[in-house]
Amino acid sequence: xxxxxxxxxxxxxxxxxxxxxxxxxxxxxxxxxxxxxxxxxxxxxxxxxxxxxxxxxxxxxxxxxxxxxxxxxxxxxxxxxxxxxxxxxxxxxxxxxxxxxxxxxxxxxxxxxxxxxxxxxxxxxxxxxxxxxxxxxxxxxxxxxxxxxxxxxxxxxxxxxxxxxxxxxxxxxxxxxxxxxxxxxxxxxxxxxxxxxxxxxxxxxxxxxxxxxxxxxxxxxxxxxxxxxxxxxxxxxxxxxxxxxxxxxxxxxxxxxxxxxxxxxxxxxxxxxxxxxxxxxxxxxxxxxxxxxxxxxxxxxxxxxxxxxxxx
Amino acid sequence: xxxxxxxxxxxxxxxxxxxxxxxxxxxxxxxxxxxxxxxxxxxxxxxxxxxxxxxxxxxxxxxxxxxxxxxxxxxxxxxxxxxxxxxxxxxxxxxxxxxxxxxxxxxxxxxxxxxxxxxxxxxxxxxxxxxxxxxxxxxxxxxxxxxxxxxxxxxxxxxxxxxxxxxxxxxxxxxxxxxxxxxxxxxxxxxxxxxxxxxxxxxxxxxxxxxxxxxxxxxxxxxxxxxxxxxxxxxxxxxx
Numbered sequence: 410x411x412x413x414x415x416x417x418x419x420x421x422x423x424x425x426x427x428x429x430x431x432x433x434x435x436x437x438x439x440x441x442x443x444x445x446x447x448x449x450x451x452x453x454x455x456x457x458x459x460x461x462x463x464x465x466x467x468x469x470x471x472x473x474x475x476x477x478x479x480x481x482x483x484x485x486x487x488x489x490x491x492x493x494x495x496x497x498x499x500x501x502x503x504x505x506x507x508x509x510x511x512x513x514x515x516x517x518x519x520x521x522x523x524x525x526x527x528x529x530x531x532x533x534x535x536x537x538x539x540x541x542x543x544x545x546x547x548x549x550x551x552x553x554x555x556x557x558x559x560x561x562x563x564x565x566x567x568x569x570x571x572x573x574x575x576x577x578x579x580x581x582x583x584x585x586x587x588x589x590x591x592x593x594x595x596x597x598x599x600x601x602x603x604x605x606x607x608x609x610x611x612x613x614x615x616x617x618x619x620x621x622x623x624x625x626x627x628x629x630x631x632x633x634x635x636x637x638x639x640x641x642x643x644x645x646x647x648x649x650x651x652x653x654x655x656x657x658x659x660x661x662x663x664x665x666x667x668x669x670x671x672x673x674x675x676x677x678x679x680x681x682x683x684x685x686x687x688x689x690x691x692x693x694x695x696x697x698x699x700x701x702x703x704x705x706x707x708x709x710x711x712x713x714x715x716x717x718x719x720x721x
Numbered sequence: 722x723x724x725x726x727x728x729x730x731x732x733x734x735x736x737x738x739x740x741x742x743x744x745x746x747x748x749x750x751x752x753x754x755x756x757x758x759x760x761x762x763x764x765x766x767x768x769x770x771x772x773x774x775x776x777x778x779x780x781x782x783x784x785x786x787x788x789x790x791x792x793x794x795x796x797x798x799x800x801x802x803x804x805x806x807x808x809x810x811x812x813x814x815x816x817x818x819x820x821x822x823x824x825x826x827x828x829x830x831x832x833x834x835x836x837x838x839x840x841x842x843x844x845x846x847x848x849x850x851x852x853x854x855x856x857x858x859x860x861x862x863x864x865x866x867x868x869x870x871x872x873x874x875x876x877x878x879x880x881x882x883x884x885x886x887x888x889x890x891x892x893x894x895x896x897x898x899x900x901x902x903x904x905x906x907x908x909x910x911x912x913x914x915x916x917x918x919x920x921x922x923x924x925x926x927x928x929x930x931x932x933x934x935x936x937x938x939x940x941x942x943x944x945x946x947x948x949x950x951x952x953x954x955x956x957x958x959x960x961x
Contacts, residue, residue, distance in 0.1 A: 452898045454868045566765065592896065595765045595925040619898035663903040665928040671903035675854070675870075 414443040414613040420476035433459040435637040448624040451634035457617040499529035502582035506589040512561040519557030525580040567598040587616040636688040643712040725752040730784035747943035756917040760934035773889040810885040814892040816872035820864040827860040853878040870901035
């Protein structure tokens with residue numbers, strides 16, 4: 410029996426553009442083992458959130474997704490809508506980015522947390538609410554029994570974030586996909602959210618973030634995305650000790666704790682992705698003649714790196 | 722001192738019939754010298770933004786005074802007030818709210834020239850854009866077609882046209898990735914070196930404040946505490 414919970418193969422997502430289609434995710438391969446915590450990091454606009462949404466087919470109808478996303482041997486991208494609806498929210502849950510628009514403003518938080526139980530597991534309203542209250546309490550919502558009957562606007566940002574996590578985990582999904590759970594929150598709240606995620610032991614979790622502090626504390630495996638492509642996949646300890654891809658090295662060097670050294674230049678425009686060669690070469694201080702050709706993902710001491718410098 | 726505040730107080734009235742009172746700023750004294758960067762850290766809701774807005778005159782204090790170049794801003798003549806408005810500016814956490822979503826960047830960036838009667842030419846605008854790492858190709862885009870980092874750079878370019886003396890930076894990098902954050906901080910440092918502008922840097926990130934600021938204050942329950950700026954001090958002390 411395979412130990413992989415989710416296998417992403419050659420996943421590409423394109424949106425219609427003025428000329429050529431805009432490729433937001435480009436031939437991504439990633440395997441997530443059962444119970445593994447994978448964090449996908451990268452710059453804003455690198456395609457992280459689109460990748461996450463494409464796994465659950467939550468992108469707008471205009472998006473064209475190709476490749477395979479294998480879950481229990483079935484390709485999620487080819488599954489019927491009915492079949493996908495059955496597992497989405499129950500076996501595969503999604504915690505959206507930001508707390509502003511993710512909760513329904515006219516429903517109480519308790520009902521929203523209880524909803525996956527009623528929809529997917531056939532719970533009646535009373536027991537579902539009871540379980541929602543208990544979960545909100547476990548996640549540190551004070552006076553959970555009373556607060557479950559309040560509306561999202563009565564919650565603070567940190568409480569809303571916890572309510573979203575509760576919605577994601579209430580039906581005990583096998584795989585949890587979280588988008589930027591710490592974006593824009595202060596240090597205390599970040600630690601609260603980290604503790605919350607760390608308490609979800611045994612769950613397979615794929616989190617997208619540009620928060621490297623969160624990635625270092627939470628991940629078992631780190632994947633780095635640049636200009637729609639995965640450029641490095643490495644175990645967390647090795648990644649933070651010695652990243653191999655020049656972009657990953659630049660990411661860590663830009664951290665305040667490591668000197669706040671900015672990487673010069675900007676990521677290429679989406680419209681330039683079709684140009685041949687490594688997409689990072691114009692910003693790379695170690696670029697050489699081979700970088701005119703697009704590098705594949707090389708296996709390098711148990712890590713995966715998209716750079717000719719690691720070609721062996 | 723360029724900016725000085727004494728005994729500053731601010732209370733918000735909230736709830737039904739505005740009967741509940743929250744004292745956000747309590748007899749605060751703070752000063753910022755020319756060309757200096759002062760950090761302001763504190764938890765969410767601690768009143769950091771309120772203090773920043775009080776110093777810019779965008780909020781009126783319930784008590785105390787704010788002085789700009791030695792003169793109380795509540796006593797400025799209309800002409801002086803106009804000068805003050807030009808010399809004191811704010812950069813917000815969410816740059817997208819600072820731009821009209823229906824205007825192309827060209828129109829948004831040309832606005833301060835018009836409002837403050839600064840001679841405008843396309844060359845001048847492009848020169849300003851170049852200093853923040855943007856180019857003519859960005860001018861015809863709408864805010865939604867720019868990344869967070871590009872928009873924040875555009876916001877900085879727009880403010881710098883006015884040659885401000887004091888800039889309140891309200892968490893300008895908290896929504897950005899680390900590389901863009903480093904680019905923006907280094908850009909602000911370069912501008913400061915060239916123009917001598919003073920900054921009040923509001924942030925959650927004490928480690929970043931220690932790299933960027935000469936002095937750091939922490940706002941706790943409406944009162945200011947001065948903090949050490951030594952980089953080696955633990956980040957945890959910011960929030961503990």
